[in-house]
Amino acid sequence: MSKNKIIDALNAARKEELTSILQYLQHHYLAKGLESPPVADLLKEFSITEMKHAYALAERIVALGGKPETKTDPLKIPGKLTEMIKVNLDLEKRAIASYKEWIKLASNDSTTRLLLEGILADEEEIATKLSSLLEK
Ligand SMILES: [Fe+2]
Numbered sequence: 001m002s003k004n005k006i007i008d009a010l011n012a013a014r015k016e017e018l019t020s021i022l023q024y025l026q027h028h029y030l031a032k033g034l035e036s037p038p039v040a041d042l043l044k045e046f047s048i049t050e051m052k053h054a055y056a057l058a059e060r061i062v063a064l065g066g067k068p069e070t071k072t073d074p075l076k077i078p079g080k081l082t083e084m085i086k087v088n089l090d091l092e093k094r095a096i097a098s099y100k101e102w103i104k105l106a107s108n109d110s111t112t113r114l115l116l117e118g119i120l121a122d123e124e125e126i127a128t129k130l131s132s133l134l135e136k
Helices: 003-033 037-063 081-105 110-135
Strands: none
Touching: 003 037, 003 081, 003 110, 037 081, 037 110, 081 110
16 A cells, blocks of 8 residues: 555544544533533543544654645534434444544554554444443
């Protein structure tokens, strides 16, 4: 796999992360307004985790000689807490599927692959927490 393809994959990942950061943070503030403090705290925690991912991806992109992406996808901001959890769970499911593909792409680049595997583990943990919130 060429270095440019790896950089493109890392930038696609970064776009997802930047979208997640903003979406979780906005949901955090809205959930506070809905007086759901435990969920609001969790959403802020997720946003911070995504920031760490966006940062780590940018560091790797720069190390490979690329330029980090700054764009995001459109945010989904529903008014109800259950809907917020659902749109975030969808986002995480898409991210998990994408990370699995990107990990395959990076099979010959151990540093990138290990980075992506670490992020994937975090996304799976967030998805599990979101799923259990929906069950409540
Ligand atoms: Fe992430």
